[in-house]
Amino acid sequence: MDTKKSEVLQGTLDLMILKTLHALGPLHGFGIARRIEQLSQDTLRLNEGTVYTSLLRMQQQGWIAADWGTSDNNRKAKFYSITKRGQKQLALETENWERISGVIGRVLQLETER
């Protein structure tokens, strides 16, 4: 699909997934995709499949853990949950984002002050 969009969003996708899991507890892949769809209010149209790539990478880094369980409609599904290390990573990334957006905000403000 739109690969350019995917690449740009890969890093931020990690952040969104972590936040989602942190806020809403363990979810399976489909559930994570729905939540992100909701949160982004349909403006982010990424290939849902890329969620799984993120999930795999974050599993390798030890930020999330996977377990088999049963979903709402009684089907077998793999549930992902955030780990302690993942929470640390989340805090770190959030801090980064806020810092950057603060800086950008101030830069943009400069412009308008002219």
Add this chain to the structure above:
Amino acid sequence: MGSKLEFSLRAFAAKVRGFLSRHPHDDEFNDEIQEHLQLLIEKFRDQGMPKEEATRAARQQFGNTTLLQEGRRELQTLTFLEALWIDLRYALRTLWKSRTFTVVSIATLALGIGATTAIFSVIENVLLAPFPYKDAGHIVFPRIHGAQQSQDDGRQGYTAAEVLEFAESNHAFDRTAATKEDLILYKHGEGTDQLYGAHVTPGTFEFFGMPALYGRVMRPSDYEPGAPPVFVMRYKAWKERFNGDLSILNKTFVLNGTTRTLIGIMPPRFGWYDADLYIPEKLTRGANGASGNSSPNWFFLGHLKPGVTNEQAQADLTVIANRLAKLYPHYYPAQFTVLVKHVGDTVLEPFKATLYTVLAAVGLLLLIACSNVASLILARATTREKEIALRTALGARRARLVRLLMVESLVLAMAGAALGTVFAWGGLKLLVAAMPQDFIPAETVIQLNAPVLIFTFCIAVLTPLIFGLAPALQSSQRDINDSLRDSGKGMSSNFQGRWLRDVVVVGEVALSLTLLISAGLMMRSFVALRQANLGLRADHVFQTMLVMPAERYKTAEQTVQFFRPLLSRVQALPGVALAAESSARPPYGGSQSKVEIVGKAHLEDWQTLFQYASEEYFRTLRMEFKQGRGFSEAEINNARKVAVVNETFVRRYLVNENPIGRRLRLISLETAADPHDTSFEIIGVVKDVTNRGPQAPIEPALWIPYTVSASGSRVLIVRTAQDPRTMIDLVRKEVWATDSGVALAYPSTLEDFISERMYAGPKFGFVVMTIFGCVGLILVTVGVYSVLAYSTARKTQEIGIRIALGAKRGDVLGMVIGAGLRLVGMGVAIGIAMSLLLGRVIQTQLVGVKAYDPATLVTTTFLLILTAIIACWIPARRAARVDPVIALRYE
């Protein structure tokens, strides 16, 4: 922390884990994705979409599942290694399917790689690291090279006084040692054995950095005159003569009359001076009367201080030598330089040239082997055309195909290297057994050690590039349309392909011919060497060195008292024609001395070789006189000062003059243990006899009666009617009957003695080269055959058509053989050209034959063409028997 490095490491670790665990979760992941898709489809259906549209929308929203799976694979495992592993298994499978090809290729490579490994092993152990001593690369010795002497000549033995000067006044060495050889008479219960001993100066074992294996080496106190006598034994002597019996340690032995205690046994690799035992001796500046102390018998070693070069050491020693030359002028030529040589150099010069020639030959052999395998691969490549075309059509990139084929080549090379190592191991055993005795230092061990195996491994990795790359590149670029249709088989193959195969055959033939020509030349050289006139008749002559106990044979009279009766008794033996005494054996001419001719002034240095002889000496060896005569019995008995000189002596010092009656002085005799008037009258001139070893030019030499002096080695030479070997025991009986304390050292026939020293080297080189030549010939035959067999198989249709159109069997034979011979002809032309070019390089090794000797060139070319014709014959016959009906029907 979240550092980038940690991130990458974790990812990599996960990949390695995944690779090793063979990813058991593929199915799980697939299930997960499918589940997700299902849910998406349901979601869209809930929104009211019909089933088809919902499915399509779901897939669109999800994205490409195949790409996702691939992406996951890349995260989960080392894809490169995975692909390699698949290629490897596939290569093994296909190689197993075409077993003949695999076996022949591996055998061919094994021959090439094995030979290369063996020779490299010799070079590594002999040239690069022959000595096991501490920092052996910086151990050097000085040589006094007179301006008049030939290049490799010069004095390497020094008197005690000189050694002390060198040791004490030098600035170039941080440690020094000196060694003197000695024949040791070991008296035990049953009799007397002769052993080789070396006297060593204090600090010698520390110099070499080798402590004893059992017991201890000498302490400084052991070297003091008056200390209890001790000695140390070499491992080899301990094993061979005493059966490795440890109980002899600390026992006493009577050596040359002195009772010595054995205090230590050295480790196996210590073999300095090739001696059986080592005796301590401290050098002092004694008066000239001290026997043995003033003969230049000491070999001096120095270890260069770190950062000191050979040139600096040379300059340093030259200063000392100049000083010594003023003190002892009779030992120094008027003009000389001091050369500093590395300790391996004494033994290796004649061998080095042989080694490098053999290395080049082996390189050629390896190239031939590689080109053989290359053509075998090409021959086989066409049977896989369809497969490769299919892969290309399914999307394989060229690089991927090349990698696939290269993995096959690598497998072949590795297998070939493994088998080759086994060949090399066996070959080295043979080589070491066949190697002439003094070729390599005694401490050198030729074996497959770590550096050699690493070398073999590198070759195994590099050779696929030589033989596999070109075929791989060629195979991977076929026009796939042609390959997928069957018509590719019928017509003459791809033009490019044929060119490559032809080049391979031509190259092989050229290389093999070069090898054969070299072998032929070396064989002729060796034969010429053997036939070269030494100047004497060595057949039916028995010789042995006699070791006399020093304490009872101090004066000339004592020596004569032994030899006169011995010679007459030996001569009286049945089967003995003549018996004589001498101090040297051909091809050596005795000791060196400065010489002066009374009444002749000269500017340069005059040197001569001299040896002692009895009256029958010249007749025993059938040496011819040009002028004058040999010694008479009276002259010998009365120790008259007469001398016989050789032609070179006259040519050098008495040109255009009558030498008979002139008087000469031997300077070094003036300082020997029994000083006396040293002016000798020349009474005869004898034809030149080789006297400086196998390859050096003949030097001026002279003979004087053995009765004149007590010093010098004693050699017994006996001319026999039958095989000299049968005389050993009889002669020994006579020797012991005359004096039971005298030992025979290494008795043998004179022919064996000379042969070992003169011919052993060239013979070795020629045998090795011939083996390589033959192997090369075999490889070429197989190569030519396989290429021709393959190309005629490809042309089956064409041949079928020709026969159908009326060609006779003979025509087809002619066509195939003609094609083969055309290639061979080109190869021969190139091979001869290469040989002529290389001729100059090899000329230095050849004796009596030119590097472009026509007879050799013609014979080897003929031999090669003959084998090539035989190689062409079988495929040609097969081609001629092609049934046109079957051939044309194939399509």
